[in-house]
Amino acid sequence: MGIAERKNRQKQALRERILDAARRIVMREGFAALSMRKIADAIEYSPATLYLHFASRDEIARALCEEGYAQLLETFVPLARIADPAERLKALGRAYVAFGVEHPQTYRLIFMEDPSYTGAALGGAVGASRKEKGNGHAAAAAGAGSSEAGDEMGNAAAQADDDPGTAALHIMIDALDELRAAGRLSASVASMDPAVWAEALWAGLHGIVALNLTCPVFPSAPLDIVVGVTLDAWLGAPQAAQRQGATGASSAATARAGKSAAGQSTAPGDPTPEPTRRRKNAGP
Amino acid sequence: MGIAERKNRQKQALRERILDAARRIVMREGFAALSMRKIADAIEYSPATLYLHFASRDEIARALCEEGYAQLLETFVPLARIADPAERLKALGRAYVAFGVEHPQTYRLIFMEDPSYTGAALGGAVGASRKEKGNGHAAAAAGAGSSEAGDEMGNAAAQADDDPGTAALHIMIDALDELRAAGRLSASVASMDPAVWAEALWAGLHGIVALNLTCPVFPSAPLDIVVGVTLDAWLGAPQAAQRQGATGASSAATARAGKSAAGQSTAPGDPTPEPTRRRKNAGP
DNA sequence: GTCTATACCCAGATAGAC
DNA sequence: GTCTATCTGGGTATAGAC
CATH class of the missing domain: 1.10.10.60 (Homeodomain-like)
Incomplete structure (x- = not known):
C-alpha cells in the first residue's frame, strides 16, 4: 500500500x-x-x-552529533586515497584542523561539549588499531607488536559499516600503520607504540583547534604554521633534519598547509559556514 | 577609625x-x-x-577564573627553580596536565568555556616572548631573531606583577628561550620559530587534557605515557634517538612522568579535589 | 546591609481537545 | 498528527520594607 x-x-x-x-x-x-x-x-x-x-532535546543533540561525525568523515574520505601514507596523514591532519575552524560550533558539539556526546559515536576505536575491542586500557602500553596481524577488513574505505566517528579515526590509524610498516617514521618517534603515537598526534591537533576556538590569543602565528610544525614534529620533516634558517615553516609540505588549512574548501559539499568566533551571548 | x-x-x-x-x-x-x-x-x-x-553572575565567573589561573601559577612556581631548562620544561608540562586532570572543572572554566573568560587573564602573553605587546599576529612567523634582546625583567620568578595567567605562560616561555639559547633543542625542531614551537607544545598538552576531560575513549594508554611521548617529541628524547624496543616510553624521563602526572600531589596546598569525570547531569 | 517578594524571562515536557 | 494550554522548575535581577 x-x-x-x-x-x-x-x-x-x-x-x-x-x-x-x-x-x-x-x-x-x-x-x-x-x-x-x-x-x-x-x-x-x-x-x-x-x-x-x-524523545528529548538530548536525542536531537545526539542526532546532530552523528551528522557532525559523518560530515567530518566526508572530508576525510577523498584524502584516504592519497598514496603516500605520510602525505596522506598530513593532509588528514590539516583537514581535521580546517574542519574545526570552519565549523566551530559543530566541532564544539562533537568534541568539546559532553563526554556522552563525544563517546556516543566512538566505539572504542582509538588505540586498538586491530586489537580486540575490550577496554585496552590496562596494558595498552605493551601492545606494539600486535599491529600487523591480519589485513582483512583493514582497508580504510571498507570501514563504512562502522559508525562515522570510528570510521574517520580508522582512516587515520590505518595511515599510521602503513607508515610504520614502511619504516618511514622519523627516528625519534619510530620506537614508540603506534597507538600512543596516534593519540598524541590527535591530541596535538585537537589542542590546536580547541585553543583556537576558546583562547583569543591563540595562535599568535598563522594557524597553518602551527599545524605544519605539529605535523612535522610527529611525522618528521622529510629527511633533512638539519636545515636551518627557516623560521616558521620547514618544508614544502608546510607551505602547502598554508593554502589548504586557510582556504575555505577542504572538501566539496559543505554549504554552511559557521561564524568563526562565538560571541558571549549570541542572541539579540 | x-x-x-x-x-x-x-x-x-x-x-x-x-x-x-x-x-x-x-x-x-x-x-x-x-x-x-x-x-x-x-x-x-x-x-x-x-x-x-x-554585579552579575559573570563577574563571579571572572573572579573564579582569576583564582584558577593563580592556582595554576602556584603549581608552576616551585618548578621554575629547576636548573636544567629541558627538565624544567618537562616538569612544567607534566604539572600542566596534572593540574587539568586533578581540577577538571576549574580547567574547563579557564581554558574551555568562554573566550572572554580565557582571554581575560591572558594579556597577549603567548608568542611574544620579549617582543612588544602589540598584536604580533601579522608577522610573527619572521621573528626568530628577536628573542635574545635584553634580560631585565626577563626572569620567570620576577614576573609576579603580571596577571597570573600571563605569568604562568611566561615561566614556560622563559624555559624555552633558555633551552634555545643553550642550543639544546632536538635537531628536528631546532630550526623553528620558538614562539610557534611554544604554542604547538601548549596545544599538544591542552589537547591531552581536553580530550581526557571530554572524550571517554581517550587515552587508551595511561595518560602519563601519552604526556611523556609528547614531551619527548617536542623536547627531544635526550640524545639517543635510535634506541629501539621500548614500546610506550622512551627514557627515564618518561618513566618519571608516570609518577608525577599520575600521583595527586604535583604542588603543595590544593585542598580540593574535583570529581574526575563530569556526569551528564551532575545534580540529583 | 539584608531581607522578602516579585517581575520577568526561559526551559523541557505532557494532557487532552481537535 | 497537530495543536493549545499548562505544569513544573529553573534562571537573573530589582524594588522596597526593615
Whole structure:
C-alpha cells in the first residue's frame, strides 16, 4: 500500500526539517542556545510536535552529533586515497584542523561539549588499531607488536559499516600503520607504540583547534604554521633534519598547509559556514 | 577609625564566602550549574545580597577564573627553580596536565568555556616572548631573531606583577628561550620559530587534557605515557634517538612522568579535589 | 546591609481537545 | 498528527520594607 509509505516519507521529511533547523541554530548560536521552542519556532510547528519525532532535546543533540561525525568523515574520505601514507596523514591532519575552524560550533558539539556526546559515536576505536575491542586500557602500553596481524577488513574505505566517528579515526590509524610498516617514521618517534603515537598526534591537533576556538590569543602565528610544525614534529620533516634558517615553516609540505588549512574548501559539499568566533551571548 | 575598617573586613569576608561557595559548586557540578540562587543557598543568604558584592553572575565567573589561573601559577612556581631548562620544561608540562586532570572543572572554566573568560587573564602573553605587546599576529612567523634582546625583567620568578595567567605562560616561555639559547633543542625542531614551537607544545598538552576531560575513549594508554611521548617529541628524547624496543616510553624521563602526572600531589596546598569525570547531569 | 517578594524571562515536557 | 494550554522548575535581577 502506497499510503503508509507516503506517510512514512512525510514523517521522515519532518524529522529532517527538525534536524535542519536544529543544526542551523547550533551553528549560529552554539549548542547551549538550542531549545525545543526555538526549533519549533523555526519550522513553524508547535513544540509538542517535536516530541513525536524525538524523545528529548538530548536525542536531537545526539542526532546532530552523528551528522557532525559523518560530515567530518566526508572530508576525510577523498584524502584516504592519497598514496603516500605520510602525505596522506598530513593532509588528514590539516583537514581535521580546517574542519574545526570552519565549523566551530559543530566541532564544539562533537568534541568539546559532553563526554556522552563525544563517546556516543566512538566505539572504542582509538588505540586498538586491530586489537580486540575490550577496554585496552590496562596494558595498552605493551601492545606494539600486535599491529600487523591480519589485513582483512583493514582497508580504510571498507570501514563504512562502522559508525562515522570510528570510521574517520580508522582512516587515520590505518595511515599510521602503513607508515610504520614502511619504516618511514622519523627516528625519534619510530620506537614508540603506534597507538600512543596516534593519540598524541590527535591530541596535538585537537589542542590546536580547541585553543583556537576558546583562547583569543591563540595562535599568535598563522594557524597553518602551527599545524605544519605539529605535523612535522610527529611525522618528521622529510629527511633533512638539519636545515636551518627557516623560521616558521620547514618544508614544502608546510607551505602547502598554508593554502589548504586557510582556504575555505577542504572538501566539496559543505554549504554552511559557521561564524568563526562565538560571541558571549549570541542572541539579540 | 576602626569601625569603617571592620565593616570593610566584614564585606571582604562575605565576598570570600561567596567565592568559596561558587568554587565548590563549579567543582562539584560544573560551571553550567552555577547559579546565583545556588550560591545564595549555600551561604545561607538571600540571592539579592550577592548583588551587593558582585554585579552579575559573570563577574563571579571572572573572579573564579582569576583564582584558577593563580592556582595554576602556584603549581608552576616551585618548578621554575629547576636548573636544567629541558627538565624544567618537562616538569612544567607534566604539572600542566596534572593540574587539568586533578581540577577538571576549574580547567574547563579557564581554558574551555568562554573566550572572554580565557582571554581575560591572558594579556597577549603567548608568542611574544620579549617582543612588544602589540598584536604580533601579522608577522610573527619572521621573528626568530628577536628573542635574545635584553634580560631585565626577563626572569620567570620576577614576573609576579603580571596577571597570573600571563605569568604562568611566561615561566614556560622563559624555559624555552633558555633551552634555545643553550642550543639544546632536538635537531628536528631546532630550526623553528620558538614562539610557534611554544604554542604547538601548549596545544599538544591542552589537547591531552581536553580530550581526557571530554572524550571517554581517550587515552587508551595511561595518560602519563601519552604526556611523556609528547614531551619527548617536542623536547627531544635526550640524545639517543635510535634506541629501539621500548614500546610506550622512551627514557627515564618518561618513566618519571608516570609518577608525577599520575600521583595527586604535583604542588603543595590544593585542598580540593574535583570529581574526575563530569556526569551528564551532575545534580540529583 | 539584608531581607522578602516579585517581575520577568526561559526551559523541557505532557494532557487532552481537535 | 497537530495543536493549545499548562505544569513544573529553573534562571537573573530589582524594588522596597526593615
